Amino acid sequence: MGSENLSQDTLAEHLLELAIKSGAEAAEVYQSRSLSRPVFFEANRLKQLETSQSEGTALRLWRNGRPGLTVAYGTVEPQAMVERSLALSKLNQPEPIELGRNFKPSYPDLGKSVPIEHLVNWGKEAIALVRDEYPDVLCHSDWECDVENTRLINTEGLDCYYTDTTLSCYMSAEWVRGDDFLSVSDGQTQRDELDPEKLAEQILQRLIWARENVSPPSGRVPVLFTSKAADMLWGTVQAALNGKRVLEKASPWADRLGKPVLAPSLTLYQEPQAGPYSCPFDDEGSPTNTIVFIQNGILQHFYSDRTTARQLGMSSTGNGFRPSLGSYPTPGLFNFLVQPSSLSLQDLIQQIDDGLIVDQMLGGGGGISGDFSINIELGYRVQNGEVIGRVKDTMVAGNIYAALKQLVTLGGDADWNGSCYTPSLIVDGLSTTGRNN
Numbered sequence: 001m002g003s004e005n006l007s008q009d010t011l012a013e014h015l016l017e018l019a020i021k022s023g024a025e026a027a028e029v030y031q032s033r034s035l036s037r038p039v040f041f042e043a044n045r046l047k048q049l050e051t052s053q054s055e056g057t058a059l060r061l062w063r064n065g066r067p068g069l070t071v072a073y074g075t076v077e078p079q080a081m082v083e084r085s086l087a088l089s090k091l092n093q094p095e096p097i098e099l100g101r102n103f104k105p106s107y108p109d110l111g112k113s114v115p116i117e118h119l120v121n122w123g124k125e126a127i128a129l130v131r132d133e134y135p136d137v138l139c140h141s142d143w144e145c146d147v148e149n150t151r152l153i154n155t156e157g158l159d160c161y162y163t164d165t166t167l168s169c170y171m172s173a174e175w176v177r178g179d180d181f182l183s184v185s186d187g188q189t190q191r192d193e194l195d196p197e198k199l200a201e202q203i204l205q206r207l208i209w210a211r212e213n214v215s216p217p218s219g220r221v222p223v224l225f226t227s228k229a230a231d232m233l234w235g236t237v238q239a240a241l242n243g244k245r246v247l248e249k250a251s252p253w254a255d256r257l258g259k260p261v262l263a264p265s266l267t268l269y270q271e272p273q274a275g276p277y278s279c280p281f282d283d284e285g286s287p288t289n290t291i292v293f294i295q296n297g298i299l300q301h302f303y304s305d306r307t308t309a310r311q312l313g314m315s316s317t318g319n320g321f322r323p324s325l326g327s328y329p330t331p332g333l334f335n336f337l338v339q340p341s342s343l344s345l346q347d348l349i350q351q352i353d354d355g356l357i358v359d360q361m362l363g364g365g366g367g368i369s370g371d372f373s374i375n376i377e378l379g380y381r382v383q384n385g386e387v388i389g390r391v392k393d394t395m396v397a398g399n400i401y402a403a404l405k406q407l408v409t410l411g412g413d414a415d416w417n418g419s420c421y422t423p424s425l426i427v428d429g430l431s432t433t434g435r436n437n
Helices: 003-008 011-021 078-089 116-133 196-209 231-240 243-247 306-312 345-350 400-405
Strands: 026-042 045-049 052-063 066-073 138-154 159-177 180-190 223-225 268-270 291-295 336-338 354-362 371-383 386-391 394-399 415-417 420-422 425-427 431-434
Touching: 011 026, 011 052, 011 078, 011 138, 026 116, 045 116, 052 078, 066 078, 116 138, 116 159, 116 196, 159 196, 180 196, 180 371, 180 415, 196 386, 231 336, 231 371, 231 400, 231 420, 243 306, 345 386, 354 394, 394 400
Parallel strands: 223 354, 336 420
Antiparallel strands: 026 045, 026 052, 026 138, 052 066, 138 159, 159 180, 223 425, 268 291, 268 336, 354 371, 371 386, 371 394, 394 431, 415 420
């Protein structure tokens, strides 16, 4: 099921031909096929093996400048799909046609598949490592190999495709101690190999920290977000860098290009070849680019798709992505990297006299406003540079922009959390409240 098979499929060419014959002046076809093989462990035991396949095709055409978009899954009836797209185009207003042209690159496949036996063995190894130290813990775990083929072809001569293989795992450990319930979780997403030993070590470290329940700090104290939790902060930053938000004047950084917006310790960038979320082109066929968004705290660039870039008077950055198969491309990030330091997580902890570690949260972040108030699902108190125990019934609140403008101390333990590659970091200026035990 490699990308070469998708490129040899004649469905896309047939849809384009029918669209033009039916009166469309331009059209594009976006195809996605995936093969997933998840392995499930429940209560320390292998529970289930699965194999699932899916196939989707999106046709977007323009007639009289009006766009029409139709999606089909599985078997496709080409003529019916074209007729639906034409009918839908009558309901939309005319718009400029944004299509890539005369571009037929050859992209290498990304990642490599692994046998199900590897996934099973990795899962067993991770669970065994945790239960060797904590035999009363119940572990639940998912291990998956996902192969996705993508092809984009249009009537302007564009035809690009590639295969993306990613490996992922997630494990939770549940520990019941009388009336006290603790759930610790972590995961990985990688290209070629997963590391069950590292996953188990991360789970074990948090179980060690959680042996005692302690009172939380209160007021404004240093807050250390682990690499797993720090993604909440960067979601707001990503929204502020979105060209569409800039166009709408919703981003607080709309007129701040070339000016400081974050602490000087922060450099944020996009690298097309980095990590498991790398990709060679966006969902409009534009090649993806290395972009430094913020360098040493100074705003350098926004990201955009073709339409937003035209409206802003700039070139597309190659960041036009479909939130779903049936959606139009919109500005999006395929990966987002925070430049780490050389400090370990333990180095960061030793810098804190009295503060809080946030590792798992309930609820989302602050959105474009930056204001947030979250309940801590899993957090720890630090005193005199040491973790003294787990805190419960604790909240953290503040403004993300304000917190990230102050001096930020970064760790060197960067890891992928979704498509965000971030280290742990310490921020000031956040308020903590909690119930004393």
